[in-house]
Amino acid sequence: MSNKVIYAIYNDDDILMDAVKKTRAAHHHIEEVFTPFPVHGLDKAMGIAPTRLAICAFIYGCVGLSVATAMMNFIMIQDWPQDIGGKPSFSYIQNMPAFVPIMFEMTVFFAAHLMVITFYMRSKLWPFKQAENPDVRTTDDHFLMEVAVNNNEEELISFFQNTGAVEIKVIDKH
C-alpha cells in the first residue's frame, strides 16, 4: 500500500485556521501542521488533547521537595546533629525555617528541569536529531498541513484548492 500524503501550503495563519476547521469538518485526517510560530488556538481547532506537562511538573516538584527534606533531615538532624551557632538540631521541624530556602529551590529545580526533559523526550528533541521539516519555508513564512491520502487524491486536491492553499503537493512518504 502506498503511503501518500498531501501537503497543503498556506501563507497566512488565519487562512490556515479556516482550512483546519474545514478539513476537520470534512473528516479528513490531519497528520500534522507545520507553522513558523505558535498559532493561537490551532491545537483546539485540530482537536489535539490538552498537554499533561503541568501535571508532570507538579509531581516532579513534589519529588524535589521530598529529596530536599530527606537529604537535610539525614545530614543535619540524623547523621551529625551538631550545634552550629545555636541552631536547634533536635528535630527537623525545629530547624525548618533554615531549610526552607533549599526546599523551595529544590522544588523549583526538579519541577523545571524534569519538566523540560520530559518535554524533550515526548517531542523527541535532542542535539543531533535529524530535522523533520517537509518544506524549508515552513520555518520562515509558510504554513503546511499534511493530510493522509486514502485513494481519494483528486477529491482532496480540489478540496484543498478551495481552502485557499497557495500550493498543493502529493508526496509518497516512506
Place this chain on the structure above:
Amino acid sequence: MYTFSSKLKTFSFILMLIGVLGIGYGFLTAPKDIQEVEKILAAESHGTHHAEAATYEVEAAHEPVATEHKTSVEHEAVAVSATDSASGKEIDSVHTDTIAVTAAGVEPSVANHDNQETTAHKKEAVDHEDAHAEHEAHLKHVLHQLQNKPWAALYVACIFFMLVSMGVLAFYAIQQVAQAGWSPVLFRVMQGITAYLPVASIIFFIILLLTGLHVFESNHLFIWMDKDVVAHDELIQAKSGYLNFPFWIIRAAVFLLGWNAYRYFSRKNCLAQDESNDDSFYKKNFNISAMFLVFFIVSESIMSWDWIMSIDPHWFSTLFGWYVFASFFVSGITTIALVTVYLKSKGYLEYVNTSHIHDLAKFMFGISVFWTYLWFSQFMLIWYANIPEEVTYFVTRIELYNLPFFGAVVMNFLFPILILINTDFKRITWVIVMAGIVILAGHYIDFFNMIMPGTVGDQWFIGVAEIGSVLFFLGLFIFVVFTALGKSPLLPKRNPFIEESKHFHY
C-alpha cells in the same frame, strides 16, 4: 442596573444586629476592676499559678514567713520577670508590652527566680511587700488585657474590612494605570466595593480618636499613648518624636482623606466618561490613578507602622508595610472575585465570563504566595538572627498564639496553593467561593495575630466579642457595597478598553 435584593438587605441587617449585640456583650462582660479580675483568675481551673496567686493573699497573713516566701517566689516569677525586663521601673508599663509577655517564657523567669530567691532570703519583710505589690501589678496587667479585649476585637474587624476595600482600590488603580484589557467590565464592581471605604474611614477614625483622647478608661490599645508608661520607658521616649498623638492622628487624617479623595474622583470621572464624547475623563483617571499609587505606597507603609506596628512599640520590622499590604491586597482581590461571582450568578454581569474569573483566581493564587513569601521572610530573618529585641514578637506569637499563627499560614498559603494551582479549578464557581472564604478568614486571623498579642496577650479568645465585631462589619460591608452597586450601571460605557474586556478570552 443592579437592584439590592431585599433578602440580602435583611441578611446584612441581621448580621449588623447580631454584631452589635456581640460587641455590646463584649464590653459589658469586660471586668471593671482588679477584684473582678481576681475572681476570674480564681475561677480559671487551668491556671495553676493564677489560682495560687488568688489564694496567696489569704495565706500571707497566717502562714510562716518561709512558706509564704516560697509561694510568693513561685507565683510571682512571671510578674517579676516581666517587670524586670521592662526595666522594672513602672509596673503598669508591662501591661501590653511584648517584652513583658516574652519574659513570661521559661528562661527569663528561671533566671529571675534565682535572683529573687537570694535577695528574698535577706529581706523577707521587704519581699512580702514587694510580692504584694507585684501581685497587684499582675492583676492590673490582666485587667488591662481583659479590658482591651472588646476594643481590640472591634479594632481588628474594623481595620480588616477597611483595608479590604483599600486592597480593592489599589487593585483598581493598578488596573487603570496598567491599561488592563480584561478588567474594565469589573470596574463598577470594584467601585462598588470601595464605596465601603468612606464609611469605614469614619468609623475607624472615630476609634482612633477615642483611643488617643482616652475617652474610655478601659481602652489601652496603644501603650505608647499612656503617659505614665512613656515617662518610664526610654525606648518609647526615644520614639516619641514620631509616636505622639497629634502627629499620629494628623497622619491618619491625611491618609484617609487622600484615599477617599482618589476613590471619589476616580468614580466621578468614570461616570463622566460614560456621558462624554472623548477620552478626556479616562485620561484624567489614568493620571490620578498613577498619582494615587505613589501616594498609596508611601501612606500604606506609614499606615502599617502607625496603626499596627505601633501596638508593639518596642518592636520594628522593615518589610512590615509590604507584609500588611500583601495581606489586604489579596483579601481585596478575593472580595472582588466573590462579589463578581455573586452578581454573575444573579445574572447582572452579562459580559463577565469564566476567563475573567480565571484571571481573578490567578491573582488570588499569586498574591497568596506573595503574602507567604513576605510572612516567611519576616519570620525567618528574625528567627535566624534571634536578636532578643526583635524575636520577642514571634516568641509571643508562637507560645501564646500557636494555632492562629501557624493556622494562618495553612489557610493563606497551603490551602490556596493546592486548590488554586489547577487551571480548571480556577474557573469553577464553588472552588472560587470556597477558596475565597478560606483566604478571607485566614487574613482576618492574620490581622488578629498582628494586633491581639500586643493588646490582650495571653487573654485572647475568638469569642462573642470577636465574632460579633466581624459580623457587624461584614453586615455593614454588605449593606454599603450592594447599595453602592445599585447606584450606577454595572458596565462602563465608553472606556477605551471595554470592547476588549467584553470579548476577553483566555
